[in-house]
Amino acid sequence: MSPGATLRPAGPEDARGIAEAHIDGWRWGYRNILPAEVLDALSVEDREAIWLGALRQPVEGARRFVAIEDGRVVGFVSCGPADDDFAPPPPDAAEVHALYVREAAVGRGLGRALLGQATDAMRHDGVDLAVLWVFEANDRARRLYGAAGWRPDGTLGEHRFHGGTRPVLRYARDLRSDRPRPG
Numbered sequence: 607m608s609p610g611a612t613l614r615p616a617g618p619e620d621a622r623g624i625a626e627a628h629i630d631g632w633r634w635g636y637r638n639i640l641p642a643e644v645l646d647a648l649s650v651e652d653r654e655a656i657w658l659g660a661l662r663q664p665v666e667g668a669r670r671f672v673a674i675e676d677g678r679v680v681g682f683v684s685c686g687p688a689d690d691d692f693a694p695p696p697p698d699a700a701e702v703h704a705l706y707v708r709e710a711a712v713g714r715g716l717g718r719a720l721l722g723q724a725t726d727a728m729r730h731d732g733v734d735l736a737v738l739w740v741f742e743a744n745d746r747a748r749r750l751y752g753a754a755g756w757r758p759d760g761t762l763g764e765h766r767f768h769g770g771t772r773p774v775l776r777y778a779r780d781l782r783s784d785r786p787r788p789g
Contacts, residue, residue, distance in 0.1 A: 608675065608711075608714035608715065608716070610675050610676065611673050611674065611675045611680070611711075611714070611716060611719075612673070612674050613671055613672070613673055613674075613719060613720065613723050614671065614672060614674065615669070615670065615671055615672075616661060616670035616671060616672045616682060617661060618658055618661045618662050620657075620661065620672050620679055620682075621654050621657040621658035621661055622650075622654050623672065623678060623679025624653075624654075624657045624661075624670075624672065624679055624682045625650050625651075625653035625654035625656075625657050626650055626679070626708075627679050627680060627681055627682055627706050627707065627708050628653050628657070628682070628704065628706050629648045629649075629650050629653055630706075630708045630709055631681075631706025631707060631708065631709075632645060632648055632706070633645045633648065633709075634709035634712075635706070635709075635744065635746070635747070636741065636744070638743070639741050639743045639744060639772060640767065640772065641767075641769065641770070643769075644767050644768070644769070660684075664686075665686055665687065666687075667686045667687050667700070667731065668684070668685070668686035668687070669684070669685050669686060669724065669727045669728075669731075670682065670683070670684045670685075671683050671720060671723045671724065671727070673707070673711070673716045673719065673720055675711065680707060680708045680710070680711040680716060681705075681706060681707035681708060681711060681716045681717065681720055682704070682705075682706060682720065683702065683704065683705045683720040683721065683723060683724045684702070684703045684704040684705075684724075685700060685701060685702045685703060685724040685727060685728055685736070686700060686701065686703065687700060687701070688700055688701035688737055689701065689703075691739065691763070692739055692761075692763025692764070692765070692774055692776070693761050693762075693763050693776065695737060696735055696737065696778070698733075698734065698735065699733075699735045699736065699737050699778075700728045700731070700733040700735070700736050700737075701736065701737050701738060702721070702724050702725075702736065702737075702738040703738075705717060705720055705721055705724070705738075705747075707720070717750055718750060718753075718754065721750065721751070721754050722754070725754070725779070725781065728781060729781045733781055734780065734781055734782050735778060735779070735780055735781065736778065736779050736781055737759070737776055737777065737778045737779075738751065738756065738776070738777050739763065739765075739774045739775070739776055739777075740774060740775055740777060741765065741772055741773070741774055741775075742772070742773040742774060742775050743772065743773075748775075748777075751777050754779075755779055756777040756778065756779045757777060757778060757779070758775050758776070758777055758778075759776050759777065759778040760776075761775070761776035762774070762775060762776075763775075763776065
């Protein structure tokens with residue numbers, strides 16, 4: 607991770623920065639995956655309202671972390687109880703719901719550090735199995751997840767948007783295998 611960056615838990619004061627990183631992350635990360643009109647229609651203000659609500663009244667077990675450089679949110683990760691956006695989750699699984707880094711901050715290890723922070727938080731919370739969803743065409747993210755020990759579990763889904771769909775894959779990681787052994 608870049609020497610000037612810090613990771614910390616996110617709070618309501620980070621909603622705007624998270625929203626900006628979220629929209630920037632979608633626009634550069636999905637540039638060749640989703641249609642330009644879908645990406646152009648994204649609104650920082652709408653996303654900020656969503657994040658502000660989520661940070662003020664978090665779902666039980668939800669954890670959010672931000673990467674800060676020069677006082678600015680340059681990336682974030684959100685994890686917590688698994689949902690069934692694309693397929694029913696495995697029993698008692700937790701999920702990495704979102705992981706985005708601003709385009710200007712890519713290549714400095716922030717995504718890897720944020721993913722590690724989320725994985726550590728889920729492990730600390732006693733989670734045995736974690737999952738996440740990734741666009742099948744998102745080679746960069748799939749390499750990141752693979753290098754961190756996540757593997758496709760064979761479950762497929764479709765991300766739906768106005769005017770189309772794109773295939774998504776579920777990745778999983780058994781967190782029991784890297785939990786410290788007692789004694």
